[in-house]
Amino acid sequence: MCAIGGIVRKELINKHHLEILDKIIDVQLNRGPDQQNSFINKNVAVCVNRLIIRDEIYGKQPYISEDGEIVICFNGEIYNYKSLYKEFYPDKVESEYSEVELLCLLYSDYGISFAEKLNGMFAIAVLDLKSDNLILIRDFFGEKPIYYYKNDDTFVFASELKSLLESKIVAFQIDKHLLCEFMNLGFVREPNTLIVNVKKI
Helix, strand or coil: CCEEEEEEECCCCCHHHHHHHHHHHHHCHHHCECEEEEEEECCEEEEEEECCCCCCCCCCCCEECCCCCEEEEEEEEECCHHHHHHHHCCCCCHHHCCHHHHHHHHHHHHHHHHHHHCCEEEEEEEEECCCCEEEEEECCCCCCCCEEEECCCEEEEECCHHHHHHCCCCCCCECHHHHHHHHHHCCCCCCECCECCEEEC
């Protein structure tokens, strides 16, 4: 179990936003106690809490492509990563396989459609510095959700809702209409959550 998070701003990331990122890392520490790392570039910052099960050496995150243009943050498991390596990158030595490297290679070669090749449970943040895009992807069944909040100048996301709340960037305000939905159905339909202005991928 790992966790990801990040902030995107219209203006440059400042000390206040780095404190928010640190809070997201701290709150999600139980999901990834082995490594806590971040990547910051001008108006965007992303982070990963990592629980190391495999790929200790080659799976360090955030993963940065060799050309420095792609940054990947990954939470979850790709069940078919070995078969994807063998199909698309047969020259790669199996002892050096890494799920996060594979994601980077596939995105570099196939763009956003790479996600269609994946079988697993996952949440992925792809920061494409060349196109200046942040892409958030989750598995089909939503086993690894991503929560996000945005206002006029800031977009923030995390693996856990409480990370957004405890960062103080999001006010704890229950959506009364959705509370009624929750009471009737036992859940809130996506992309909504019970918190005002917080959505879920």
